[in-house]
Amino acid sequence: MRLTRNDRLIQSRSRLGTYALLGGMVVVIGGFVLSMRFQRYLGYSMIALVLGLILYQIGGYNLRRFGRKQRPDEVLAAELKGFDDRYHFYAWELPAPFVLITPQAVYAFATRDQSGLVTIRDDRFSQRFSFSRIFFFMAQEGMGNPAREAQESAERIEKLIKQDLPNLTAKVQPVVVFVDPKVELDAEDPPIPVLDLKSLRKWLRGSGKGDGAKGFDYRSVEKVLDARAATS
Secondary structure, three states, X not given: OEEEEOHHHHHHHHXXXXXXXXXXXXXXXXXXXXXXXXXXXXXXXHHHHHHHXXXXXXXXXXXXXXXXXXXXXXXHHHHHOOOOOOOEEEEOOOXXXXXXXXXXXXXXXXXXXXXXXXXXXXXXXXXXXXXXXXXXXXXXXXXXXXXXXXXXXXXXXXXXXXHHOOXXXXXXXXXXXXXXXXXXXXXXXXXXXXXXXXXXXXHHHOOOOOOHHHOOOHHHHHHHHHHHHHOO
């Protein structure tokens, strides 16, 4: 498998995460000390608390995506490593975070790092309440709606491709991948494929393979995305 990754972006966002996290801690602690010593500045301390929490959230998100050892792009790349050079994985180089070209199809991945039981009903993703989630809510990215995120990513990539290849009939396939090995998925009627990491390779070689018989010219698609990646 070929890999094209924006290491410069990863490094800069990792630094941003570190600075934002440290800045948030300094602002929160400073506001707390100010309120303890000078009661008349209580309003300013509350503003500092809100600002510090925002910085802390920004820092935590960026460090979780860009600053840890097992980043989502690294986990996906490791899982896809067994594929040959006809497979090309793009990380943080395109208008979608993670894109994979194969001889049969194009995929846009949205990742989540939740562990434990995740319930999917149609396009609703949820986890059961637990006190540990409250304790670690700053460290774990929010669930949000990964299906919508993947679909929007797929639409952006499809639009990009069709600017140069307007006659391309193949659709970009959105996929949600949970990258934590401890996740357990309970899915009913999700609008797009929702997979855990250990199922990804089998799915790509099986039901998710796509239909290459329609004359899908993946080399032309690859040239379009390579050109866009070169300008990012």
